[in-house]
Amino acid sequence: MKSRFRAPSLINGRRQMRRFVFLIAAAALVLLSLPPVTTSASERDGRPTIVLVHGAWAGPSSWDPVVRQLHEDGYRTVTPTLPLTSLAGDIATVTAALDGIAGKKILVGHSYGGAVISNAAAGRSDILGLVYSAAFVPDQGDTLVSLGTGFTPSDVANHFVWTGPPFAPGSLALIDPAFFPQFFAQDLPAKKAAALNAAQRPIAFIPIFVTPSGPVGWHSIPSWYQVSGADRMIDPAEERFMAARADATTVEFPTASHVGGITVYSNQFTHLIERAVEATAEN
Numbered sequence: 445m446k447s448r449f450r451a452p453s454l455i456n457g458r459r460q461m462r463r464f465v466f467l468i469a470a471a472a473l474v475l476l477s478l479p480p481v482t483t484s485a486s487e488r489d490g491r492p493t494i495v496l497v498h499g500a501w502a503g504p505s506s507w508d509p510v511v512r513q514l515h516e517d518g519y520r521t522v523t524p525t526l527p528l529t530s531l532a533g534d535i536a537t538v539t540a541a542l543d544g545i546a547g548k549k550i551l552v553g554h555s556y557g558g559a560v561i562s563n564a565a566a567g568r569s570d571i572l573g574l575v576y577s578a579a580f581v582p583d584q585g586d587t588l589v590s591l592g593t594g595f596t597p598s599d600v601a602n603h604f605v606w607t608g609p610p611f612a613p614g615s616l617a618l619i620d621p622a623f624f625p626q627f628f629a630q631d632l633p634a635k636k637a638a639a640l641n642a643a644q645r646p647i648a649f650i651p652i653f654v655t656p657s658g659p660v661g662w663h664s665i666p667s668w669y670q671v672s673g674a675d676r677m678i679d680p681a682e683e684r685f686m687a688a689r690a691d692a693t694t695v696e697f698p699t700a701s702h703v704g705g706i707t708v709y710s711n712q713f714t715h716l717i718e719r720a721v722e723a724t725a726e727n
Contacts, residue, residue, distance in 0.1 A: 491721060492548040492572055494521045497538055497564075499555025499579070500528060500652065501619050501628070501644040506554065506703065509710035510717070517718065526560065530651040535658075538564040548572050548727075550720055551661075553579050554706055555677065556652065559588060565661025572724035574665055574692075575717050577705040578672040581686040582657035589653050591686070595679040600627045607646065616646035627676045631701040631708050640703060662690045668720050670705045670713055673698035693719075 494514055496507045504523035511521050524541040526534040538560055542549060550573050553561035558579025565571045580588055603623040608615035619627065624644060625637040632640070669687035673680050673696050680696075687694045695716060697709045705713050 490547075491519060492550050492724075493545050494519050494550050494552060494717060494721075495538070495541060495545070495561075496521060496523045496552045497554070497557035497561050498523070498526060499553070499557045500647045501624075502555070502640070502703075503643050503645055505643050506640060507706065510552075510706050510714050513711060513714040514717070517714075519718075519721075526557070528645055528647040528652070530648060531559065531563070531655040531657075534560045534652075535563045542568065542570065550575060550717060550724070552717060553577070555579055555702065556588065556647075559657060562660040562662055563658050565665055566659040568661065571661060571665055572727050573720040574662055574667040575720050576667065576669045576687070576692065577713055578670065578675050578678060578683060578700070578702050579686075580678070581662060581667075581669070581690050581692075582660060583689070584657055584659050586657050587654050592679070592682060595682040595685075597679075598627065598677050600677060603627070604649075611650060613648075613650045615649070617649045618644060618646045627702070629701050629703045629707070630676065631674065631699060631704045636707065640707075662692075666720070666724065667692040668716055669694045670700075670709075670716055671696040672700035672702055672705050674700055674704070675702045677702040693723075 496510065498504055498506050504525055507523050511523065514521050522541055522545060524537055526537055528534065542564065548570055551561040551565055551571055552575040554577045558576045559582050561574055562581055565574055580591060582588070582591060600619060600623070603620040604610065604617040605620050606615045606617055621641050624641040629637040629640055667690050669683070669690065669692035671680055671683045671687060671694060675683065697705055697712065700709055
């Protein structure tokens, strides 16, 4: 009679082998069920990340038409939200965003966002280009108020709604919603202007408009500028002056409102950003 006795080590070995095979099969099923790992077009071809900085009385949603087109063209975008409580605080917000992004970047600013990106770019080697839309471009020591010297001031300040005494350091200001479309977005359809109006955010006017700029990046970083020819927030002549002083490659949309360059003309403005990418591709 043959013995049915099996050595314990042999039995344990077979059990361990079956368990190992089962685990391998289970792991394979899990891997097969996962979505494929993909990389964006910008990651594959080394294109820079586009960082878009909104202006005063606005938020990241003001960039939606431009962001949509950049994504369609394969670019990665980042749209930080500014606190709008001080120039220094807004610069710090953008600096933190830049520090968290690997690789090269193109910085884009609208309106007050132009002052923020000019400061945030100073001394950095990862910023390939600066692109401005109807934006402030200060030099060191300039304030947003002093930049307007000699140019036609906007009447919008007469239509602010304040949280405290007007023009007091701690008071926040909104543009009266009844007047927002005519100053900010007179060339937009009513529904789109109303959406921007609803998204407007209050600003600390004094800490933003009378704080001198620190060192700026446009002296050493190439820049592009889009002038809004029908701007009622910043005198178009002031925009042309700032663009020329920065030696920026300049385009003008003659009928664009303050926000028209990134909404009505978003396709053309997106092309301007992409021209900046192409021009700096070898850097």
